[in-house]
Amino acid sequence: MKNHAIAFAPASISNLGSGFDVIGLALEEPGDYIVAELTERRSVGLRGVEGDGGLLSRDGKKNIAAHVATMMLRDLKARVGIAITLHARTPVKSGLGSSASSAVAAAVAVNALLGNPLAKDELLQYAVDGERFVSGAGHADNVSPSLFGGVTLVRDTKTLDIIRLPIPRKGVWVVVHPHIQVRTADARKILPKNIPLTKAVRQWGNVGGLVAGFCSGDLDLLGRSIEDVIIEPVRAQLIPGFHAVKSAAMKAGALACSISGSGPSMFALVETWTDSRRVGKAMQKAFRGVGLKSDLIISRISEEGAHVVSWVGQ
């Protein structure tokens, strides 16, 4: 049997309403698995992709995981070849950071295969580079929580100044993924280039509240602070039934409800597991009202983030 390593990296909810482009949290499930195997050829190959419903390219030159592996081998001057297999479990184009979980899982798997030459902190730049490779923008708001687990604040994207926030002991996150796709690029295109200063100030009051809420574990404060007066009103247009779903979540007892990442998935914050089922079902029912089937994910925040699942070698 060839040397190989398998790594898992979780899906993530980025933005959390007001924290557009800066805040994200890792879910326990779902997430992507990457199998990295040593090969004879001194290059990176894409052995296979499954679980993506055929949405991702099978071309190794276009695949985010293969790209991350290629960059790592180059920088580490590793004279080996690696075959990558992606088992996609984070739904693609769902707003749950699927490309981030592929990139992070690849970085962790390749690092393990090579004997862990890099620390987790050092893997971050490769995953961000992967995001840039597939989307043109080096966002870190999904990659950071997927890699480190927990809740992260991207204080500065350029210098990758990532602040890891405390994980509240309470609270459950409900995600409903309707069966439509929203391309991140499209969701970015409709954003305003300029915004009123008054709205920006309101938003940074809420961003401050989000961070304070995570630091203190105050779920009510988190709920109030998820309020997004800038991005959500614009992106809501891309999600059929948005207002009905949000209203259903709040009526069923959610502390807050907004769009996960660039959508179409919507998330809600609730206090207990009991609440989570009720809120999730209400959100799904509202999506059905506009003819959309959906998947329901209920998860606490992942403390661990990405990790090696197994390693086989000599």
Place this chain on the structure above:
Amino acid sequence: MKNHAIAFAPASISNLGSGFDVIGLALEEPGDYIVAELTERRSVGLRGVEGDGGLLSRDGKKNIAAHVATMMLRDLKARVGIAITLHARTPVKSGLGSSASSAVAAAVAVNALLGNPLAKDELLQYAVDGERFVSGAGHADNVSPSLFGGVTLVRDTKTLDIIRLPIPRKGVWVVVHPHIQVRTADARKILPKNIPLTKAVRQWGNVGGLVAGFCSGDLDLLGRSIEDVIIEPVRAQLIPGFHAVKSAAMKAGALACSISGSGPSMFALVETWTDSRRVGKAMQKAFRGVGLKSDLIISRISEEGAHVVSWVGQ
């Protein structure tokens, strides 16, 4: 001797760079003292104002402290008269929240005189109303820290959702007040009505960093997060020598330096008392370079905020 109460309310640094209109902290010193005395006449009178260099109106109908007292008597249906004396120690039009410290001290003194019918939380709205009375806008970013002490986040001005943040155990705040005046109204007039979304996102990364820095006590993070890409570049024009002063502070070892409130005072965050003297002197020297004398204030964050200094009654 008539019944009387004396209260103190501290000056405050609001904005802290990136936290424009939402974040503020209370200094130990200076601050305003209000003497509130019971009188025979069933109305509020302004007995005197001193320490303001003649800058404040002596007309009781225009004075913020008298206004706060009047509103409280009206709401409490108190059938008494009160004479107010303001001993102003927070420099007026300095960017240190002088009107806030007058309003808060008045609210605390009047409440004490009446036997403390209101909790501190309930005094907030009267102080905010005072700010609205003198400036036309009900800002709470100076009033909140002056009243409660510590560091506060105004998550929502309309509902007065004020979040009290932890006070870092380390760090000293240096304030240099140059002898010029900047009217808050003028400092607001020059602000842009609209800002680029990219800059707004950068700012909320920093606001999140500020809150996380206070929560974790990480002074380096606080220093990085005080970075203000929106307001400071505009308001710097109103402060002669701004860039020289900031540069001098940073060269002398400050972790950050920006404008206090709407200026002209500038503040710096430093690690130790030793640093504070060196940084303060360097900032003063830079102001002298443009012909401006200044006062130097060195303070930790006030934990207590406004309080009753003395009470005399039957």
